[in-house]
Amino acid sequence: MIALRCSGGCDVAPSDHDALSCAQCGDLLAFELRADAFGAQAVDENARLRRASLDPKDRSGVWRFRELLPPVAEDAITTLREGDVPLIDAPRGAAYAGVAQLAYLHLGVNPTASFKDAGMTVAISHARERGARVAVCASTGNTAASMAAYAARAGLTAVVIAPVDGISAAKVAQTLDYGAHVVAVEGDFDDALRAVRALDPATVAVVNSVNPYRIEGQKTAAFVLLEQRRWAAPDWVVLPGGNLGNASALGKGFREAHAIGLTTSAPRLAVVQASGAAPFARAWRDGGDLVPVRAETDATAIRIGAPASWKKARAEVRASGGTVLDVADGEIAEARAVIGRDGVGCEPASAASLAGLRRLVADGSIKPDADVVCVLTGHVLKDTAYAARYHASDAAHANAIVRGVDLADYLNLLLLTHA
Ligand SMILES: *Cc1c(COP(=O)(O)O)cnc(C)c1O
Numbered sequence: 146m147i148a149l150r151c152s153g154g155c156d157v158a159p160s161d162h163d164a165l166s167c168a169q170c171g172d173l174l175a176f177e178l179r180a181d182a183f184g185a186q187a188v189d190e191n192a193r194l195r196r197a198s199l200d201p202k203d204r205s206g207v208w209r210f211r212e213l214l215p216p217v218a219e220d221a222i223t224t225l226r227e228g229d230v231p232l233i234d235a236p237r238g239a240a241y242a243g244v245a246q247l248a249y250l251h252l253g254v255n256p257t258a259s260f261k262d263a264g265m266t267v268a269i270s271h272a273r274e275r276g277a278r279v280a281v282c283a284s285t286g287n288t289a290a291s292m293a294a295y296a297a298r299a300g301l302t303a304v305v306i307a308p309v310d311g312i313s314a315a316k317v318a319q320t321l322d323y324g325a326h327v328v329a330v331e332g333d334f335d336d337a338l339r340a341v342r343a344l345d346p347a348t349v350a351v352v353n354s355v356n357p358y359r360i361e362g363q364k365t366a367a368f369v370l371l372e373q374r375r376w377a378a379p380d381w382v383v384l385p386g387g388n389l390g391n392a393s394a395l396g397k398g399f400r401e402a403h404a405i406g407l408t409t410s411a412p413r414l415a416v417v418q419a420s421g422a423a424p425f426a427r428a429w430r431d432g433g434d435l436v437p438v439r440a441e442t443d444a445t446a447i448r449i450g451a452p453a454s455w456k457k458a459r460a461e462v463r464a465s466g467g468t469v470l471d472v473a474d475g476e477i478a479e480a481r482a483v484i485g486r487d488g489v490g491c492e493p494a495s496a497a498s499l500a501g502l503r504r505l506v507a508d509g510s511i512k513p514d515a516d517v518v519c520v521l522t523g524h525v526l527k528d529t530a531y532a533a534r535y536h537a538s539d540a541a542h543a544n545a546i547v548r549g550v551d552l553a554d555y556l557n558l559l560l561l562t563h564a
């Protein structure tokens with residue numbers, strides 16, 4: 146019902162459960178689901194019953210859809226109740242972008258505060274079932290923290306290859322807390338990922354998003370979004386793109402939900418990159434192959450110049466009738482502050498979604514009456530230094546600390562202006 150295949154379309158079924166790429170053409174592997182083997186009503190009914198259960202794997206937003214995932218033995222399932230995240234109404238974000246209907250799917254509300262947990266729970270559970278003892282990833286932050294937490298739960302040794310150029314202090318601190326070995330190496334994220342992909346997946350579990358089990362876990366974010374809308378798809382889903390595993394995963398999730406009959410349509414996908422790390426946006430505009438760049442942006446989670454999953458992501462964006470664009474760091478900063486005014490905190494990379502939506506409405510690609518969901522990928526507490534810098538600046542939505550006033554006068558003034 147679900148089988149591993151070459152994502153490039155080669156006709157040979159890969160025999161090795163832990164291979165990451167096709168032996169014939171080198172493209173990434175991907176699971177393929179036979180939609181006609183599933184009944185929409187049964188999937189929905191299972192999910193509904195499991196949401197009311199007290200079993201942690203039932204409450205997980207990932208494992209409550211376990212029939213749609215590659216099979217993992219129940220006793221290997223390693224869960225922290227990930228994936229069960231809210232879809233939050235976003236009136237201020239909607240006004241800012243110029244659309245009638247907007248909600249945030251907040252994947253930062255996960256156990257380690259980023260969407261990486263939804264994929265990691267599947268990758269680590271599979272590694273545990275296969276008897277792996279060491280899990281490895283290249284990461285500047287969120288993948289590392291997530292792998293470290295799940296490896297700790299599963300009793301695996303976690304090794305993070307961290308590029309010296311891009312280490313985020315808060316995320317490394319979190320990773321060290323979970324007991325991972327953090328090894329700093331020369332170069333940037335792309336160099337670190339190359340080193341990890343050269344390792345033998347038979348000896349260590351490589352859990353970057355080139356691992357197809359990660360993608361399967363992450364696709365459930367599409368199901369969690371849709372179930373909160375009674376399986377009515379929005380017109381557009383907008384999300385940031387770095388290595389492009391998540392765009393691939395969400396596209397796959399919506400496509401499968403539609404094929405199974407859970408929804409009557411699939412949303413269009415808009416993938417938003419930061420202008421200093423936008424090789425996918427350029428390839429989309431040019432219609433050619435991806436040309437890697439040296440990536441530079443303050444949105445560290447999407448500071449990636451050679452995205453590994455660009456072909457998968459392009460296929461999903463095309464199939465959805467969507468688009469790819471890039472936005473400047475300043476637009477990301479402003480959009481992030483606006484999201485905050487909805488009472489929702491996200492890290493910079495996440496806000497590329499709202500910044501991208503604003504652009505797409507301005508240029509007419511998305512109509513003002515569209516029903517849109519922006520995916521927030523990480524939590525505001527992942528990068529408080531960025532938020533503090535923003536609010537100390539003279540940016541449009543900066544909210545500086547008030548100093549040197551008389552408190553009574555100040556409160557009186559507030560009461561007058563907010564009457
Ligand atoms: C990993 C990450 C991204 C990028 O996701 P990709 O799958 O690499 O495209 C975006 N935002 C946050 C917060 C992340 O942790």
Ligand SMILES: [Zn+2]
Pocket residue numbers: 151152153154155167168169170171172
């Ligand atoms: Zn192939």
